[in-house]
Amino acid sequence: MVEMVRAAVQTEPRTIEMREYPRPTIGRDDGLIRVEANGICGSDVEIFSGELGGARGPFIPGHEPMGIIEELGELASERWGVEVGDRVGLEVIVPCRQCKDCLIGRYQACRFRQGGHGVTPVAVEPILWGGFAEYMYLSPTSVMHKIDKDLPEEIAAMYNPIGAGVRWAVDLGGVGLGDTVVILGAGQRGLGAVIAAKSVGASKVVITGLEKDHHKLDLAKELGADHAVAVDGPNAVDIVEFVGDITNGAMADVAVELTPMAAGPVNDAIKSVRHGGTVVLAGLKAGREIPIVTDTIIQRALTFKGAFGVDAPAQRKAIEIIESGRFPLEKLHTHTFGLEEVGEAIDTLSGKAGNGDAVHVSVHPHKD
Structure with missing residues (x-):
């Protein structure tokens, strides 16, 4: 078992550092995924440049993570309806699931959420909240969706933009x-x-x-x-x-x-x-x-x-569209990058790097 996890950390605008953090200890109520791919969107460009996000301290970006469940507590498995080995995509928001907004289905408005996937500072344990890392923590209140494991990684990672x-x-x-x-x-x-x-x-x-x-x-x-x-x-x-x-x-x-x-x-x-x-x-x-x-x-x-983000019903419909094979989604994907190339990947989507032909760009932390 891997004891230390590599992650790309944004320390300030346009600055990414490669760091290692301890692999979290997983209990009965949480889990861990092996990140296969993380899509990049326009807000990543704006957060990377410092136009959005404000001061939050160093953090692991990546709010469109998709991967394979590596560890899972028994209570978490029952609650989410997933098992070790399943492929899942995660939503950005990590709601409390207990407040009035959460209980009536408005979890995106949760006032008690603490950060979220891809936006939480590394000062918040257990650190691995973002998708630009080899492994990522599954909080007891994370929102996830199963995705067909037979889909190519870069296609499965499109659940968020299509959502x-x-x-x-x-x-x-x-x-x-x-x-x-x-x-x-x-x-x-x-x-x-x-x-x-x-x-x-x-x-x-x-x-x-x-x-x-x-x-x-x-x-x-x-x-x-x-x-x-x-x-x-x-x-x-x-x-x-x-x-x-x-x-x-x-x-x-x-x-x-x-x-x-x-x-x-x-x-x-x-x-x-x-x-x-x-x-x-x-x-x-x-x-x-x-x-x-x-x-x-x-x-x-x-x-x-x-339009504030993407909610669970839209994510599920998007995954159904992807799994249907109805649309030539392979034509959307243009660039694949490894974990140490996060900055280049973001600049490629924005047009600062590459030849300007980027459409869907994703980071694959285990890419050779």
């Missing part, structure tokens, strides 16, 4: 059979929203991106998008006019805004939906105030929803 697509477009946006949906932002979660919308029968799916995202826009069409358009460059499309044209003025039922930092797409989302339509806001702006015309929201009877 975001399900949560934001379908569960919050209400996209259903025959609907028109506009997705602003062609990152992996935008592509996840394309998959989710098509999985429930949306008739027209439009996704936007930048000219430099042409490879993502091409991929979106392979995943089922009916229209994939660039909103900048010499052939820039005015998305509001475009949606009006393809719907004969009826506009979209739902718009999902996923762009990081940008203000313009928020107003494009508002203008792209029909009277009584829904706008889902999921793109973080690092605290920036975004000017909007509230009269438009009132006069067009729009519904606004803020």
Whole structure:
């Protein structure tokens, strides 16, 4: 049995140190997974740069971990319905499971949660809370989901971005059979929203991106998008006019805004939906105030929803989509990195490293 566990620790913005920590002692109520892969998302980029997260002290990042249960207490096994050897994906939030919010199903609002997977400082025992490590601790209140062990690691690790697509477009946006949906932002979660919308029968799916995202826009069409358009460059499309044209003025039922930092797409989302339509806001702006015309929201009877993370029902639906084999998800994955390459992996997703073609990037701690 391995006694010391290697982990990538972020000590300050853009600084990762390789450290070793003792393997936790597992009791009747907790467990340990051998991390197979951990996906990287836009918030990892922003946390790595220091734009998000604030001061928390050194911590092990990685909030999309997926792996094989290595040790498990008997009470934990009964509670989670899993066994040693099962493959599971973990949610970020580690709720208390005892407060009113938790007991009525609003565990994401738990006020008593202590950090979470991929965000908890190493000062909090037993240290191994993040997915950028060889092994990861399973708290008695961790939220997990079983995933088919026959899936390739890089495909199984997509449960979170596809779960975001399900949560934001379908569960919050209400996209259903025959609907028109506009997705602003062609990152992996935008592509996840394309998959989710098509999985429930949306008739027209439009996704936007930048000219430099042409490879993502091409991929979106392979995943089922009916229209994939660039909103900048010499052939820039005015998305509001475009949606009006393809719907004969009826506009979209739902718009999902996923762009990081940008203000313009928020107003494009508002203008792209029909009277009584829904706008889902999921793109973080690092605290920036975004000017909007509230009269438009009132006069067009729009519904606004803020998308906070991915909950358990969306994760389960996403895993079902992945396991169905219905979509060519292997085309989403572009880069695989080892544990000592965490910084490069994050920079590759952001475009600071590599040739700018990254879509889904994952870190595999046991990669040779």
